[in-house]
Amino acid sequence: MSVLEMKVPSPGESITEVEIATWLVKDGDYVEKDQPIAEVDSDKATLELPAEQSGVITLKAEEGDVVQVGQVVCLIDMDAAKPEGAAAPAAEAPKQEEAPKAAEPAKQEAPKPVAQPAAAAQTYATGAPSPAAKKILDEKGIDAGQVLGSGRDGRITKTDAELTAVPALGGNSLSATGSRSTTTTKLSVLRRKLAARLVSVKNETAMLTTFNEVDMSEIFRIRKQYKDEFAQKHGVGLGFMSFFTKAVTRALQMYPDVNASIDGDFKINYDFCDISIAVSGPKGLMVPVLRNAENMTFRAVEANIKNLADRVRDGKITVDEMTGGTFTVTNGGVFGSMLSTPIINPPQSAILGMHNIIQRPVAIDGQVVIRPMMYVAMSYDHRIIDGRESVGFLVAVKEGIDNPVEILMGGDERKALEL
Template identity: 50%
Template sequence: MTTEVKVPALGESITEGTLGQWLKKPGDAVKVDEAIASLETDKVAIEVNAPVAGVIGALTVNEGDTVEVGAVIATIEEGGAAAASAPAPKAEEKAPAAAAQQAPAEPSKTSDALSPSAKRAAGETGVDPSTVAGTGKDGRVTRVDIEGAAASKPAAPAPAAAPASSGGRKEERVKMTRLRQTVAKRLKEAQNTAAMLTTFNDVDMSAVIEARAKYKDLFEKKHGVRLGFMGFFVKAAVQALRDIPAVNGSIEGDEIVYHDYVDVSVAVSAPNGLVVPVIRDAQDLSVAGIEKTIGDFGKRAKDGTLKMEEMKGGTFTISNGGVFGSLMSTPIINPPQSAVLGLHRIEDRPVVVDGQVVVRPMMYLALSYDHRLIDGREAVTFLVALKNAIEDPTRLLIDL
């Protein structure tokens, strides 16, 4: 019996996606609910699972094709076995074949199991994927794995004489992923619609660094998660947003919407770029709860298992470019939100404290906001409140 594999529902208002990669090929045996393909949507990559057990038949679309919800992308022959699609082995080959079938299957690390971005990374870096330990779902090798292996590879010795240049110049054209197209469209829409302005401040990280160093071991032992800086910043932002509600608001038509809750969008790295899941009701979470949520988002973003509903909504965004070494930036707001906080790298700088020049670990803060809703006074007041809370974390405990 032949069963059709169709594109599943992709979420509210999403009607199509892009076939990112095939995880199975014709003739492969599959189990019920086993992933056979990955789809890229406007927000995140999801997997298409086998509705029945059997053998993969025809693949009706190619990688990179756009497919609509409900479209047939493959067929499965129910009740078959992988050997059914291959010629019968000779007598002397049966024993090895049987042994091979009994051996547990291991995740493939060849180029045929790689995503398009991982393939490009392998080609650009010269890293052999079969030598790399995969950290993706089911042990698959991701682009991040390839790039990490390339970074750790010892540099090749310089040649005695530089080879003669061929004189040619090369270009490579790579189709934008659906996620990248959507990001580009939304960012440009934000620039065209909002009256964006960015206000800066800096913050002395000494107190937070000291608290983290003092309690990180006890914190991890009790809560099972590392104590980072984001927990402090989310808590401080929640407190500042409560005092300056316009920064947590949005414009809908000719109305301003104020929220009595804080849903914080946090940018985390995924194999295909940054994704922005949402910490719901951050005002009700402890620092430990925030860190656990962010840690879970980061892990599942790397595995490609974030759900669509986890990417929707959000009343305020925090983007930490400091993890990549950024000194200062002007982040772009994520509509319909009206503000985004940019964090940057921490570096020792000379500052004046009580008339004395001292060296302190400083970070630049950037708040980009929609000037249609948020006045400069409110933006500055928000940043000052955030700065005060970070420089004196006791304020977070006694609600100042």
């Protein structure tokens, strides 16, 4: 009998464990070689696990189990014969007759209110509780207006308060109503790893954030004027990310310390700009990387971002596509964020946060005008980036966004857009 032990392959460098997200086959199924048999979650991506040989499979791990790289997760009996046809579906179990419902207990009638005597002429004391009565009513959560006083001129006495019953639930009760259930679920490997990394960033870096604002008027004009022609020729939309990516790569080349990282006692500078783009996927935030973004055209940036974002949302992104990166751009504006302090994506030293665009009054040449404005934020590691570099970098980004034609497009917008 030839039995193959299938072990968890290494999804990528530095990944030591994965979680069995979904078994795509059942225990005892016959599988073909290279047939996907499971989806596993690492701290960076969801990957498919293909069968290494054909045969009958025996599962050795459950969905939700966290297993180590190299651990056996299933056995494949390679000597087992392939079944000639699909097994007949199991006969449907007869429906059980619904058990007769237990007779509901008779509802207890609420006590009928006792008829009250006709009210006497009211005075300032009518319905007012004595200090002792007020204390008791407050402790019971009863409003004095609900109590009929038996004291002189209708005043509420201590005895009246003591004899007044606490209202049943559903009346003027202060108790919470509605469902109060709780649900406990295990964090995925991706979420646990992300949580650990976020804590380490706060503990191991000197993170600061600097802010500025950009005027989106020119970009709005360019997109309105060329978006249809751009999409028709290139098959992809002209969005904001290409402008911000071009502005960021220009600023990184002007301020190389921002395009660097710390490794122990050493600083590593990069002569290329690999831009991580934060994308929200079904299993959390992913950061696929645009390699050598400094050499990309507007068309190339838009096409690559769309491809990577689609792969993230379809669960097809690979670890290699998210490894590396020298700087990150994240856009909280798509969720409505006006301002935030984005957290650094280690081992990078800085991140740019984009936000929503709001029509705001601004002063231009002594006149108040309405412009589409966006706040931008740059969080950075102060151990390696000084205030001068961080502020200068963000100002350089602002210059590119405020004046994209001259600074990002070389003065010729049609040529830059390859139209």
